[in-house]
Amino acid sequence: MEKKRNVWILSILSIIMLVLGACGQEKSSTKSADAKESDKTIRIGYQKFGTLNILKSKGELETRLKEVGYTVKWTEFPAGPQLLEALNVGSLDFGHTGEAPPIFAQAAKAPLVYVANQPANPSGEAIVVQKDSPIKRVEDLKGKKVGLNKGSNVHYLLVKALEKADLTLDDIQPVYLPPADARAAFEGNQIDAWVIWDPFLSAAELELETKTIQDGEGLVANREFFLATDTFAENKEVLKIIKEELKKVDKWIEENPKDVAEFLAPEIGMSVEALDKTLKRKEYGLEEISKTALNDQQKIADTFYNLKLIPTEVNVFDASIDVKKN
Incomplete structure (x- = not known):
């Protein structure tokens, strides 16, 4: 009798182990699928005013990236510092800011890389x-x-x-x-x-x-920069597509400032006239990161360090994968 009881208990335990094993396998498969899905989603941060906002509205980047198996998740930020904080904590892959926020982010050890920039303005x-x-x-x-x-x-x-x-x-x-x-x-x-x-x-x-x-004439450059995490920057194929689409939309904005101003006005809460003036004053033509642009950034970094606005000295060339200081 005791022997039969032990056999019955072992049988029940075997069934439980099989079920738990199957559940664990299913959960592991789900996690793997989620990770795989996450790897194929590009998280882009944008601000209300800027080239990326227009790129998002046109939808052409999603079409290009879909062809190579990627989707895009867009997130709006009120300003550059918040955007780069999201990039720093790993919840963003790509975004844009003015000149100063990358200096502060790099001083905070953010894993950012300069990808491209708008001309000086x-x-x-x-x-x-x-x-x-x-x-x-x-x-x-x-x-x-x-x-x-x-x-x-x-x-x-x-x-x-x-x-x-x-x-x-x-x-x-x-x-x-x-x-x-x-x-x-x-x-x-x-x-x-x-x-x-x-x-x-x-x-x-x-x-x-x-x-x-x-x-700023004769004193500062005032550029808009496009940045990525150092890990995401290794995906040359995707970065190439993003930059190609940025160049296209940049050209479209240059040729249609009034249309862009009318689109942005209700989103930003500014008049069409003010935005039209801004867009007509702006310089166009996406540029690859150059030694000149990074040297200008280095001057800002040095100035901010001397003013004690950042706690440590920053070498902006450490955030470039293609341009070396010397």
């Missing part, structure tokens, strides 16, 4: 004052309140403009505000000058009748 950012302000030139900013977004491209513009005027940040009163708050402070005469970039610059010029005392 120095007239796309400026220091502006009220149209009836007694401030006529940068030298007149001494002791004045100047609004700007801390650590952004315009922070570098302000530093270079002050340097040219034999001044430093210690000679003015910097007021660090994001664009919307800075505009409100500017309109309310709570700051004497505002350092800002397009399309906010164009909107201010048209709606507030500002006076420009210095733009």
Whole structure:
């Protein structure tokens, strides 16, 4: 009797083990399938204003990538720093920002790689004052309140403009505000000058009748960069397709600025006129990362380190897979 009971227990245990083994195998297969699916999804981050937003709306990148077995997941970000933070933690493969955010991201050890950039656009950012302000030139900013977004491209513009005027940040009163708050402070005469970039610059010029005392010409480059994780950058086939489609849409934007402005206006909450002015002022033609572009980035990195805006020195060439410093 005892023997029969033991045989019965062993039989039940065998069945349980088989079921558990099958479940484990099924779960493992599901995980493998999920991983495989994830490997075939390209996660792209974009901002409301920029080439990638238009690329997303046209849908042609998805068609190209589908031909080689990939899908695309798009995620919108309010600004470059947040986008690069997502890239840093591994939830993004590709995205775009201005010049400054990659410097901060690299200082934070983000695994980013410079992939391509738009041409320099120095007239796309400026220091502006009220149209009836007694401030006529940068030298007149001494002791004045100047609004700007801390650590952004315009922070570098302000530093270079002050340097040219034999001044430093210690000679003015910097007021660090994001664009919307800075505009409100500017309109309310709570700051004497505002350092800002397009399309906010164009909107201010048209709606507030500002006076420009210095733009980026002769001082800064003001480029838009396209970046990827170092792992994703190894996929040359996919990067080639993305860059080809970026070039196409860049050309289309150049030839149809009014159409693009009308598309973006309700999304961004800006007038068609301001966006049209921004797009017509912008330079076009996607460029491969060059030593010139990275040297300009290195100047920004060195400046920000000297200003103690980043905690460690950065060699931007470490974030390039194709361009060497020497």
